[in-house]
Amino acid sequence: MKMAFCLFKYFPFGGLQRDMLAIAKACMNRGHTVEVFCGLWEGDSPENISVNIVNITGFTNQRRNRSFYEGVQERLAKADFDLVFGFNKMPGLDVYYAADSCFATKAYEKKGLLYRLTKRARESLKYESAVFSRESTTQVLLIAEKEKSKFQRYYKTPDQRLHLLPPGIAKNRILPNNYLAVRTQFREEFDIQPDEKLLLALGSGFKTKGLDRSIRALSGLSDKEKANTKLFVVGKDNPASFIKLAKKLNVESMITFFSGRDDANRFLMGSDLLIHPAYFENTGTVLLEAMVSGLPVLTTDVCGYAYYVADEGMGVVDASPFDQSSFNKNLASLLCEPRDIWFDKGRRFSETADIYDLSNHVAELLEGFVLQS
Incomplete structure (x- = not known):
């Protein structure tokens, strides 16, 4: 044909x-x-x-x-x-x-x-x-x-x-057997210390993905948490207005912007939380990609695939209407969770879910x- x-x-x-x-x-x-x-x-x-x-x-x-x-x-x-x-x-x-x-x-x-x-x-x-x-x-x-x-x-x-x-998730997002080595190498490459928390905002279209909400959530952390937290933003868009907002809220030093990359799976394994407070998301494939990578998710219920996060207990789905203070509290709570439990949950999800x-x-x-x- x-x-x-x-x-x-x-x-x-x-x-x-x-x-x-x-x-x-x-x-x-x-x-x-x-x-x-x-x-x-x-x-x-x-x-x-x-x-x-x-x-x-x-x-x-x-x-x-x-x-x-x-x-x-x-x-x-x-x-x-x-x-x-x-x-x-x-x-x-x-x-x-x-x-x-x-x-x-x-x-x-x-x-x-x-x-x-x-x-x-x-x-x-x-x-x-x-x-x-x-x-x-x-x-x-x-x-x-x-x-x-x-x-x-x-x-x-x-x-x-x-x-x-x-859903259609690429199988190269699934957590490999050597994920700890990949994670360690990634964090060393980008100078992320073992005790630091790395948040990941992954996806093009920063406005729709709620990057402003993520930046405001950073500013809502305690001084101790701010000193120990970084945010990597990966995607195709103009970051100018978001850099301006970060400067206004005094969190610019915590954020690094990257254009779209072929090695997104390394970012997923090397991070500690996917932060995705979208204003609207028809599906939200990145949520599933994070889950099969063993990465917990903080997102909003407007995302079509958010129910996977809730059903599998792979993070927190913030309910509508969006409330910034509630979202900030959920972020602080998830940052306290031990990282290893998410790798185990993600592995089980990737082996049983019909999403490929x-x-x-x-x-x-x-x-x-x-x-x-």
Whole structure:
């Protein structure tokens, strides 16, 4: 089968981008041909996958999104694909990978009429309707069960077109047998003392991930705890406003920023706590990555995968509405827990949880959709 994968922007270390590549490779391993149509591509091109760069014009996000859609349609009209698989909402898709939340919920429940009248909102609703409306034939792959009811509330999407996927965690995140040696080497490399606590904020999009909340939590620690605690922030984003906040709260010296890295598993094993107070997170794959790495988690209940943390007792899930003082207390409490118990819990979770087969599951679904068409 010949498949077209459509993604507005690719950059290394993005969650959606990693999922796209993993699914593409799974399809290719099953003997299919995959071509990627992308508006922007940062980093190296993958082996054996043809990447087609679509020219994008316009100064606004709304105009650039439309330009990408029009460019993709022009390219697809000149080729013969068995299936068109989109990772951004747009008309004309056979299958959509629903990594984004329901825009209609935001537009109608969190914004006013004036917002819905803007060109950006109207076009976003139009593209979302093209995927989810009752009249559409697009099959939808959901990665967050909580979003299903939201889409159906506004678009009456039939159940048979909505397919819930399992999580997809890379197995290289699982705690290796030599994890203590990896941890020791990592902490020596970054001059983390044995008695120091290292917090990890991992993921691109610092604002959505609640980095400001993490910085405020640092400032809420006692002087003794501050002297013994560091925060590593790893991800793609502009840190300027967060550095400014850290300076204002006198915790700048406790924080180190890193761009996206290939060795995130070392950061997970070398740290003492994943701090992830997201404002919104459709799933939160990093929570599961931390857990199978034996790293406890402090997060918020808006994350789709937060229930794994609660069910497995792998940290604390802060309840909504978010309260900074409560979050600060939970942080201080978790920092007092002995590190070894989390390695044992993480090992048991990694051996029993069904969280590794997303890409192959998607590949099987794509094959079935083509056979049914």
